[in-house]
Amino acid sequence: xxxxxxxxxxxxxxxxxxxxxxxxxDNLSLDCPAGxxxxxxxxxxxxxxxxxxxxxxxxxxxAGSVQIAGGMPRSACRSGVVGVxxxxxxxxxxxxVEDNIRLPFEVLGRARPEAAHxxxxxxxxxxxxxxxxxxxxxxxxMRQRVAIARALATDPHVLLMDEPxxxxxxxLRRQMNLELQHIWSEKRPTTLLITHGVDEAxxxxxxxxxxxxxxxxxxxxxxxxxxxxxxxxxxxxxxxHRLCDEIGTWLEHGPAKPSPASRA
Amino acid sequence: MIRVRDHTATLGLVxxxxxxxxxxxxxxxxxxxTLPPLSGIFTRLVSEWREYSPHVIATLRSASLGFVFGNxxxxxxxxxxxxxxxxxxxxxxINIAAFxxxxxxxxxxxxxxxxxxxxxxxxxxxxxxxPTMTAALAGMxxxxxxxxxxxxxxxxxxxxxxxxxxxxxxxxxxxxxFQVAAPAAVLGAILAEFGSGARWGLGTFLLGSxxxxxxxxxxxxxxxxxxxxxxxxxxxxILAARMTDTNRAxxxxVAAPAAEAATDSQWKRAMALAAAILLPFLIWQLxxxxxxxxxxxxxxxxxxxxxxxTGKTAASAQERLFAALAxxxxxxxxxxxxxxxxxxxxxLLSFTSPIVTRALLPFxxxxxxxxxxxxxxxxxxxxxxxxxxxxxxxxxxTFFAAFVVLVQGFAxxxxxxxxxxxxxxASTTKKLNLIAIPASRQWIFVAARLALPKALLGVxxxxxxATGKGLGNLLNQSRGYLDYGMIWTxxxxxxxxxxxxxxxxxxxxxxxxxxxADGSKSWN
Numbered sequence: 001x002x003x004x005x006x007x008x009x010x011x012x013x014x015x016x017x018x019x020x021x022x023x024x025x026d027n028l029s030l031d032c033p034a035g036x037x038x039x040x041x042x043x044x045x046x047x048x049x050x051x052x053x054x055x056x057x058x059x060x061x062x063a064g065s066v067q068i069a070g071g072m073p074r075s076a077c078r079s080g081v082v083g084v085x086x087x088x089x090x091x092x093x094x095x096x097v098e099d100n101i102r103l104p105f106e107v108l109g110r111a112r113p114e115a116a117h118x119x120x121x122x123x124x125x126x127x128x129x130x131x132x133x134x135x136x137x138x139x140x141x142m143r144q145r146v147a148i149a150r151a152l153a154t155d156p157h158v159l160l161m162d163e164p165x166x167x168x169x170x171x172l173r174r175q176m177n178l179e180l181q182h183i184w185s186e187k188r189p190t191t192l193l194i195t196h197g198v199d200e201a202x203x204x205x206x207x208x209x210x211x212x213x214x215x216x217x218x219x220x221x222x223x224x225x226x227x228x229x230x231x232x233x234x235x236x237x238x239x240x241h242r243l244c245d246e247i248g249t250w251l252e253h254g255p256a257k258p259s260p261a262s263r264a
Numbered sequence: 265m266i267r268v269r270d271h272t273a274t275l276g277l278v279x280x281x282x283x284x285x286x287x288x289x290x291x292x293x294x295x296x297x298t299l300p301p302l303s304g305i306f307t308r309l310v311s312e313w314r315e316y317s318p319h320v321i322a323t324l325r326s327a328s329l330g331f332v333f334g335n336x337x338x339x340x341x342x343x344x345x346x347x348x349x350x351x352x353x354x355x356x357x358i359n360i361a362a363f364x365x366x367x368x369x370x371x372x373x374x375x376x377x378x379x380x381x382x383x384x385x386x387x388x389x390x391x392x393x394x395p396t397m398t399a400a401l402a403g404m405x406x407x408x409x410x411x412x413x414x415x416x417x418x419x420x421x422x423x424x425x426x427x428x429x430x431x432x433x434x435x436x437x438x439x440x441x442f443q444v445a446a447p448a449a450v451l452g453a454i455l456a457e458f459g460s461g462a463r464w465g466l467g468t469f470l471l472g473s474x475x476x477x478x479x480x481x482x483x484x485x486x487x488x489x490x491x492x493x494x495x496x497x498x499x500x501x502i503l504a505a506r507m508t509d510t511n512r513a514x515x516x517x518v519a520a521p522a523a524e525a526a527t528d529s530q531w532k533r534a535m536a537l538a539a540a541i542l543l544p545f546l547i548w549q550l551x552x553x554x555x556x557x558x559x560x561x562x563x564x565x566x567x568x569x570x571x572x573x574t575g576k577t578a579a580s581a582q583e584r585l586f587a588a589l590a591x592x593x594x595x596x597x598x599x600x601x602x603x604x605x606x607x608x609x610x611x612l613l614s615f616t617s618p619i620v621t622r623a624l625l626p627f628x629x630x631x632x633x634x635x636x637x638x639x640x641x642x643x644x645x646x647x648x649x650x651x652x653x654x655x656x657x658x659x660x661x662t663f664f665a666a667f668v669v670l671v672q673g674f675a676x677x678x679x680x681x682x683x684x685x686x687x688x689x690a691s692t693t694k695k696l697n698l699i700a701i702p703a704s705r706q707w708i709f710v711a712a713r714l715a716l717p718k719a720l721l722g723v724x725x726x727x728x729x730a731t732g733k734g735l736g737n738l739l740n741q742s743r744g745y746l747d748y749g750m751i752w753t754x755x756x757x758x759x760x761x762x763x764x765x766x767x768x769x770x771x772x773x774x775x776x777x778x779x780x781a782d783g784s785k786s787w788n
Contacts, residue, residue, distance in 0.1 A: 053413075056413075056416075057416075057417075058413055058416055058417060074419070077417055077419040078419030079419070080418065080419070084417045086410055086413065088410040090408060090410030090411045090413065090414045103414075103415075103418075103428065107418040107420040107428060108418055108419065
């Protein structure tokens with residue numbers, strides 16, 4: 001296991017829009033132990049992405065602290081232990097698939113990765129034969145897969161993903177879920193996955209966090225204890241569906257219907 | 265924006281005009297043969313090619329060297345402005361001056377201060393700087409925010425962002441900047457040959473041929489200069505098309521790009537503004553010290569103040585300057601307003617009869633590459649040496665520049681907006697009133713700011729070469745009398761005048777836009 005711990009402690013963040021303060025995250029604490037897989041669910045615009053951007057040092061918290069391996073996110077990012085895939089594939093249109101996957105190495109100032117390493121990643125995301133293609137020649141789903149390969153390329157210790165499978169169809173999404181689980185099990189990077197797919201969250205994660213509408217607070221923290229490796233038959237398991245339904249209820253009612261536990 | 269079928273209309277228009285020209289020339293319709301037939305011009309050009317070639321080579325040389333240096337400086341400046349926004353604010357005064365400067369006014373100053381060859385290259389480079397700098401900066405700033413986040417997420421610094429993302433992203437923008445910069449370099453090179461005593465160059469050739477009553481020679485020079493500028497435009501356009509695979513509209517930025525931090529205090533903003541105003545004068549002073557020129561020839565800022573305001577020369581200088589300004593300013597503003605009005609009318613007409621735009625737009629684009637200075641003598645031939653020629657030049661210069669901007673601006677109005685009012689049964693006039701006219705408000709000002717320096721340049725060239733009045737003439741006379749104080753004064757005053765008019769256009773825009781508008785702010 002190579003994961004490094006990621007923690008949010010009493011984090012608050014607000015943005016000012018036309019002079020009005022918009023509280024996006026309010027005194028939120030979340031601990032992702034080394035090697036854990038956490039899925040974040042919540043209504044659109046609730047501040048999930050802001051949490052991820054805080055962990056990437058793309059935003060600075062107003063209060064509280066975000067730490068990776070006990071240090072500043074910025075230094076963790078600079079040292080190259082963090083891998084990231086955004087909602088938007090964010091590929092450079094003038095670079096080929098291979099060269100896009102190589103980009104993090106250039107930014108980090110590392111030696112050029114071995115050709116075999118890149119080829120493996122491309123094969124892993126099912127893009128063999130498209131090594132020399134440019135993003136303009138790929139479909140939306142293919143571009144997203146390049147972004148996932150790029151996130152994995154630096155062999156990260158912390159993997160942050162913001163709806164990386166959003167652009168994929170259901171079949172492809174399940175395939176990618178299977179692959180992601182496989183990769184994750186091998187190296188166990190500490191993973192934070194933002195998603196809208198309840199089944200995806202339950203299928204992949206050790207733990208599902210449901211967030212309230214803005215400002216983001218934790219509404220539910222649900223451990224997922226299925227054995228790994230998880231096969232596709234889990235998707236038809238009764239307990240799996242019960243968990244999905246429970247999470248769905250949390251999402252629907254949010255903090256409006258607090259559970260007895262959180263009231264205590 | 266310009267599709268293939270549009271080109272047939274343009275081709276028709278151009279061929280028709282050429283045919284009309286030939287016929288008019290053969291039959292000596294225009295001012296007793298001052299418009300020679302095309303065939304006559306070309307025959308003469310071919311037979312005199314030996315005489316042309318050293319001039320063409322000299323101009324090509326200074327224009328291309330100026331193009332290279334100007335672009336290198338422009339891209340480096342854009343990199344600095346992008347990396348350190350404060351530098352952009354400090355250089356804003358210089359940038360606006362570089363955009364509005366009437367090149368004819370600084371040409372004599374450059375000829376005085378610099379070695380002949382260097383002066384020509386510098387003026388060409390100066391005119392290249394602004395279009396490439398703004399295009400490059402816009403390209404760097406428009407990089408995909410997702411890609412910026414990604415590179416930052418891997419700890420990428422501003423320099424890495426520049427290296428891996430912004431520079432490459434700016435490349436197609438820079439190429440389209442070249443389309444404006446290449447003809448500008450030719451114009452700069454020719455203008456700096458005026459009165460530089462250079463033996464070779466199309467500008468020298470033109471001045472030498474002015475006195476001779478040989479219209480076909482003047483036309484030959486004008487057309488050669490236009491062809492060189494057009495070639496530069498075409499080469500840049502091909503490069504740009506290769507970079508982007510799409511035919512992107514050439515958009516000339518007319519406003520110095522603003523990157524003001526909203527959080528800055530009033531005091532900090534005032535400081536930046538003061539620095540931006542002072543910096544050009546500081547650089548002027550430093551350059552003169554560095555060049556170690558005699559203060560009699562090369563006037564410092566204080567030298568100009570002394571000449572115009574405090575010294576013995578003040579009274580006479582003021583009198584001559586004000587007389588010239590009283591001549592130049594009204595005609596510039598009047599010509600510009602008429603040109604803008606005609607452009608606006610024709611652009612609106614494009615809604616009812618699109619064929620007009622289709623025929624005119626590519627033609628108007630081509631006119632943007634014509635070196636004004638080489639065409640002025642031709643206008644003089646046709647329209648004489650009176651006020652008419654100044655007006656004709658100013659109006660047409662303004663018209664073509666404004667027309668291109670307006671039509672391209674109108675093309676940005678979403679189709680759906682028109683469809684929507686059509687659904688409610690709106691007539692064509694209603695559509696114009698409801699959508700096109702409000703939408704055009706912002707483009708009118710863009711057009712005005714773009715056309716303004718060109719209008720002033722047109723007036724000054726006409727005054728220098730033809731009418732013998734106004735600022736252009738004052739500049740030419742002062743050159744003859746070796747009145748260095750006046751040469752520097754006219755240069756500075758015409759730059760300040762240009763900036764003033766530019767700021768007035770900005771003020772008018774601001775004043776209009778703060779009135780409650782009928783939902784007309786912006787479509788994009």
